[in-house]
Amino acid sequence: MNPYQKKRRWKFLLLIFAILIGIASIFYTDSFVKKMEREEATQFQLWLKVTERSMFLMDNDNYTGIMEAVRENMKMPVILTDTTGRITSSTGLDSTKTMYADNTKLTYDSLYFVRQLAIMKRQHPPVTVAILGDKYNAYYKDSFILTQLRFFPYIQMGVIFLFLLTAYTAFSSARKDEQDQVWVGLAKETAHQLGTPISSLMAWVELMKSKFDAEDDPLIAEMENDIKRLEVIADRFSKIGSKPILEDHVVFTVVANFIAYFRLRTSDKVVFSITGDEQVRALLNVPLFDWVTENLLKNAANAIDNAGTISVNIIENLAKEQVFIDVTDSGRGIPRSKFDAVFQPGFTTRKRGWGLGLSLTRRIVENYHSGEIFVKDSEIGKGTTFRIILKSSLTYEPTTA
Structure with missing residues (x-):
């Protein structure tokens, strides 16, 4: 059981405990209410008897005192x-x-x-x-005290609920801020630590080119691509915690470029394809959005046991000024009950996974690109489709023949 599931179980148990306390309070108060109802009914009957005899015993001082005492103590x-x-x-x-x-x-x-x-x-x-x-x-009519007592447990539960909700919101916000600070500090420190070895690797590659006259060597070229990839990764971590700069890009081109890079580093048994509108544009931070694409493609590739397909379809919704990016794989699939859980930190189905990829993906899409990401559809044994929704920039001019 991952930490998120444990935390959710504890929340559920605490909620059940709070409900049981509320029910016990209502039943306990209800016993007092019924007792007061009986007392008030008895008092009313006594008042009726006193009133019936009051006209006949007006001159009796003792009865007059009793009558006045009954009337003064009437609560209803x-x-x-x-x-x-x-x-x-x-x-x-x-x-x-x-x-x-x-x-x-x-x-x-x-x-x-x-x-x-x-x-x-x-x-x-x-x-x-x-x-x-x-x-x-x-x-x-019921006395004011009885009326108050009848509604008291519900008012009490409402006040307690509001207090718990406020406290939970405050503590959750404080914990989230603390986690964000740790996350941002860790990301920036990682970017800083990567900077020195990346610079050294770049220098070593240039030295190898000049020493062995290997300007056109394909192996050196691939080494340069991987070093550039490391630079991109370091740049991504450095952007965490800062407001990213979003620029107008053709979504199809951005996704296709990353698929071309990723395809070479994946099994040949996995077939990639990209379809859809090749002109639709959106405001993107390419290094961060490549991270989103990478996480989705990695999850799709890991879900495929042997051979399979991964397809990306880009659709523009002109009515809502949105861009849909559907990433579909032919892998193992996700149970419907786990559609939301897969985005929680710590959730993973892999033995060596950290369960942070999709959590980070949602963070980048929602916090930095003001978009949405969710599991659109999945079927066990047939595959899964993730959908990203971005705002269309609508700034491009359609070409005419």
């Missing part, structure tokens, strides 16, 4: 209506809503009570109560 708002549905009395509601100043006249604010009655009807069924021989319907 209550409304009484007659049999026609007209509101006759209430308790526990906002006293400032009962009347309001309309010029010089005090008027009953019925709309407020109508709204409150509608809420009560949705929450609890009415209870019939008899007062002095007349029947009334009594409604009550």
Whole structure:
């Protein structure tokens, strides 16, 4: 299991643990909510009994004290209506809503009570109560504390989630910045270290030419090509961390030139081909984009066990002003579940692979060329197609006969 898969597994386990904590919190709070609901229902029944007897025992001081104590300790708002549905009395509601100043006249604010009655009807069924021989319907609403307690676990989980998301984003950003600094420092140091031996190799090649009169020797020419290749590689590393200069290039020509170089250093059993629009242009940094092409071609060649084909097709999407570059091989293929994982650092199917090629490729395409790269299609045993999407420069003038 590669480091990325381990990290993803730990993230998944932590997410499951957080969900279990949230569920436990909701169930624990729900037990309190149900207990308070029962207590409020009991308190409401007690209030009804006190109200039914209040008219008969108004002169009893002891009962009056009990009645006042019950009413003062009522946590829930209550409304009484007659049999026609007209509101006759209430308790526990906002006293400032009962009347309001309309010029010089005090008027009953019925709309407020109508709204409150509608809420009560949705929450609890009415209870019939008899007062002095007349029947009334009594409604009550959950107390403010009960309402708060009912929504508290969800609010709590939301706050915790936002906190964890903010913390995760901050730590991930800090870790990414730290990794970027290490990556940039390592790249620039590599470029610096390559500089001295490359210069020495160039001098040795020139010495061999002059000493052995080998200006036209094909072996010396290939040595020069490899030294130039090393110069390109050193130049690539030196550009990491800096804003690259993008220039207008014919995409077909850039890709074809690299395929011509790469073909000579690959097995003869692998057949290369390039097709598509030969005039489409895009803004590229050629040394970095060659690195992208190299990584894709190397992965394609490694996926082919014996003989096979690697084809590159370049398409221009005029409607979206984009350039599509499809790299297709006839290799082993990639499982659909791994389409995104192949771009993660450390992911590799090779015993001696570092798993950095496609990760670096995505970085160059997305960060430096403002493009996209993804696995367009793959089938086990038949091959894979990677697609690169770049912005078309649209600066060339079409030739006319």
